[in-house]
Amino acid sequence: MATAPSHVEEVYQRCRELGMRLSRQRRMVLDLLWDEKSHLSARDIFDKLNNQGRHIGHTSVYQNLEALQSAGVIECIERASGRLYGYRADPHSHLTCTQSGAIHDLDVLLPDHLLRQIEEQTGFAIESYTLHLSGRPRPS
Template identity: 30%
Template sequence: MTVQRRNTKQRTLVLDAVRSRNDHPTAEDIYLDVRRQDDKISRATVYRNLRLLEDTHAITCVKAPGGDRFDLRLDAHAHVVCTECGAVIDATLPYDESADDAVATGTGYAVTGHSTIFTGICPNCQRAGNPEQ
C-alpha cells in the first residue's frame, strides 16, 4: 500500500530550492537556501523532505564521495566529481544498459540499474594550480 503524502509548504520550498540550482547541491546547501525563504524551518525538516522527494521520484540522490548530492534529472546518467573542491556535474556519457545485463549474467543478481561516478580535477581547480594535476 502506498501512503499518500500531502504537499506541504516546507516540501514545496525544498523542491523549489533544488529546482533553482544546477550544481547538484548538498542537503546543507538546500537547507541554507530554504532558510532564506523561511527562517523557522529546521534542518531536520529540510533533510526529511529531501528524502521524501527522493522516495517519490521528484528528485534523485547522487551518492558522491564527500556526501549525498541532489539532482532534478530523473533519467539515468553519470556524474563527475572534483576530488579537490567537491563540485559535481553531469557527465556527457550515455547510460549503458548492457552493463546491467553483463553484471546480471556474471553475478546472478537481478540488476535494476547502476550509477557511475567519475572522479577527477575540475577545470577551475586545474587553473588554480592544484598539485594533483
C-alpha cells in the same frame, strides 16, 4: 529509461500521483533544487532558503528531503562529507571533479555488447545502471 522532469510543475504532479502532500515547505525545497540544478547538502538548502527569506526549519528540510528521496522524486548522493541532494531522479551517471569536488550529471549509455558481457559474467539481467566517474580537467 525515463527522462527527468524539465519543469518543477511536472515534479509537483509526480508527487500528487504518488499521494504525497505538497506542503509549502516541500514546494520550497523542490523549487530550490530545480532552480539550482546542482547537488546540495541539507545545510546548503536550509541556508539558501532562509537567506532568500523563505523561512524553514532544519527538521523540515531533513524530513522533506528524506520523503522526496524515498519516493524517488529526488536523488541522494552519499559522500564522505555527507549527503548531497539533486533534482534529477531519472537514471543517469556522475562525474566528480577530484580537484574541486563538483559533481556533474552525465547522460551516458553503455553499449549493448558491454551490457550483455556483464550479464554473461555475472548471471544477472541488467535492469538499470549508474556510472560514477572521477577525474580532473585536462590541461588546455
